[in-house]
Amino acid sequence: MMTTLELFTVGGYRLAAGRSYDEATHLWVETVAEGAARCGFDPLGSETSGDVVAVSFEPVGTSVERGQAFGSLEAAKFVGPLIAPISGTIRAHNGEVVARPGLVNQDPMAHWLIEVQPSRPDEELALLLRDPDRVRAWFAAEVEKFERQGAITQ
Amino acid sequence: MELRVVDAGTVGPFRSQALWHGIASAMKPGDATVLSFCRPSSPYVGLGYHRSIDEIDLGACDRLGLPVIRRQIGGGPVYLDADQLFFQVTLPADRAPARIDLLYEMCLEPAASAFRALGLAVRRNGVNDLAVADERGNRKISGTGAGRIDDGVTVVGNVLFRFPHERMVEVLALAGDRSRQECLRLMRRHVTSLAAEGFEGVGFDEARSALIEAYGEALGTCLESALNESEEEAISEWEERLGDPEWLAVPERPRRTMHHVKISADAWLVMMAEDGLSVEASIVGGQIERARIVAPGLDANALEGKLAGQSVRSAELRRTLEPFGVTGRRVVRLFETLPTLA
Numbered sequence: 001m002m003t004t005l006e007l008f009t010v011g012g013y014r015l016a017a018g019r020s021y022d023e024a025t026h027l028w029v030e031t032v033a034e035g036a037a038r039c040g041f042d043p044l045g046s047e048t049s050g051d052v053v054a055v056s057f058e059p060v061g062t063s064v065e066r067g068q069a070f071g072s073l074e075a076a077k078f079v080g081p082l083i084a085p086i087s088g089t090i091r092a093h094n095g096e097v098v099a100r101p102g103l104v105n106q107d108p109m110a111h112w113l114i115e116v117q118p119s120r121p122d123e124e125l126a127l128l129l130r131d132p133d134r135v136r137a138w139f140a141a142e143v144e145k146f147e148r149q150g151a152i153t154q
Numbered sequence: 155m156e157l158r159v160v161d162a163g164t165v166g167p168f169r170s171q172a173l174w175h176g177i178a179s180a181m182k183p184g185d186a187t188v189l190s191f192c193r194p195s196s197p198y199v200g201l202g203y204h205r206s207i208d209e210i211d212l213g214a215c216d217r218l219g220l221p222v223i224r225r226q227i228g229g230g231p232v233y234l235d236a237d238q239l240f241f242q243v244t245l246p247a248d249r250a251p252a253r254i255d256l257l258y259e260m261c262l263e264p265a266a267s268a269f270r271a272l273g274l275a276v277r278r279n280g281v282n283d284l285a286v287a288d289e290r291g292n293r294k295i296s297g298t299g300a301g302r303i304d305d306g307v308t309v310v311g312n313v314l315f316r317f318p319h320e321r322m323v324e325v326l327a328l329a330g331d332r333s334r335q336e337c338l339r340l341m342r343r344h345v346t347s348l349a350a351e352g353f354e355g356v357g358f359d360e361a362r363s364a365l366i367e368a369y370g371e372a373l374g375t376c377l378e379s380a381l382n383e384s385e386e387e388a389i390s391e392w393e394e395r396l397g398d399p400e401w402l403a404v405p406e407r408p409r410r411t412m413h414h415v416k417i418s419a420d421a422w423l424v425m426m427a428e429d430g431l432s433v434e435a436s437i438v439g440g441q442i443e444r445a446r447i448v449a450p451g452l453d454a455n456a457l458e459g460k461l462a463g464q465s466v467r468s469a470e471l472r473r474t475l476e477p478f479g480v481t482g483r484r485v486v487r488l489f490e491t492l493p494t495l496a
Contacts, residue, residue: 054204
């Protein structure tokens with residue numbers, strides 16, 4: 001399904017409109033065809049991860065719970081879990097990102113990681129930020145926080 | 155703040171890895187940071203979480219009686235033996251810096267200080283190498299890596315008392331003797347040990363004491379400690395998991411046109427092949443030091459000569475190889491497939 005990316009800028013970072021953002025994991029969620037949802041990194045999640053050299057995912061068909069790992073990411077010899085922002089069954093992996101993990105750093109909003117069939121969409125999508133004003137306020141505060149911590153350089 | 159110090163002593167290969175996996179797995183928010191030590195009783199080959207088993211010469215490992223153990227941190231194949239002291243810093247994930255290079259800074263600078271206290275001019279090189287740095291350049295003296303397991307984050311390192319470069323190269327799956335010789339040349343130049351630096355008199359206890367003192371200064375008051383019950387349980391579970399052939403086999407990695415051996419933060423051996431053209435290059439400090447090109451009917455000498463000294467992925471590289479026509483452009487394209495060498 002082709003989608004046009006409508007972007008807006010917060011603190012120098014570009015975010016996509018029409019998506020939901022998970023405050024805990026810095027992953028975005030986009031509802032696509034047939035109620036499925038795609039997840040990917042927001043720009044702060046991507047930047048603080050470092051130069052990504054590998055990603056791996058639980059197999060297609062696996063059920064994942066919100067807050068549990070759906071895969072792993074490697075950067076600078078650090079391996080960390082990718083934490084699911086919503087519960088569901090994994091329908092697909094983005095093979096392009098598996099083959100070229102650096103895409104996550106180059107343009108995180110344009111590259112999804114996995115597609116899931118959400119198991120509790122009404123309940124869990126409501127836990128994510130979608131309202132543009134709330135997304136802007138949250139993300140601006142996160143940029144400030146990460147700057148204070150020295151985790152990002154602007 | 156308190157820093158628990160746990161010394162597991164000399165343990166079997168699987169336990170030497172399970173130790174820190176288990177400590178991380180058992181860690182809870184609010185727990186004290188743990189500095190753990192161990193030494194493997196016998197040699198083995200470690201493999202990073204996302205790397206392919208195809209990178210290891212399993213025949214050589216069988217012949218040498220070396221088990222292969224996949225670890226839940228990054229990086230490529232490494233040879234580990236009793237001439238190394240493993241140290242690990244494990245802390246609750248909510249106290250770990252948000253950015254990976256800051257995590258390494260926090261957890262590896264004390265190790266660099268410890269090496270300096272022993273008399274070696276060691277500094278952090280790149281994000282996570284510990285290297286002797288002098289007029290001869292940088293020589294890696296500790297392999298490091300990191301990972302998050304459940305609520306714990308661990309940074310691991312080792313002190314190389316002696317290092318058998320030949321054995322390390324022997325267990326790598328490389329394409330023939332020339333590649334092996336080149337890998338060995340790079341490894342001898344860029345990986346060192348206490349003995350190679352003239353510090354063969356430093357023993358395990360002395361190194362351990364220096365690390366405890368440096369980490370104590372940086373991270374908290376040291377408290378010698380034993381493993382607790384939940385750590386013991388988690389370590390046993392990890393020991394079993396790490397020995398499971400299924401754990402070793404996955405995750406499967408996509409086949410790529412490029413294979414690389416990271417020797418140190420500064421030195422790489424990369425091997426790329428596509429449609430009958432193969433390029434092997436030694437890259438040091440971002441420049442091609444040596445290159446070997448093989449293609450049917452190609453007299454590669456001139457091309458290889460032009461590549462020597464060139465920066466990787468530069469516009470200059472494209473200009474330099476333009477006179478070589480289609481073959482030159484194909485070589486440039488292969489170099490353009492290189493990931494960030496970090």
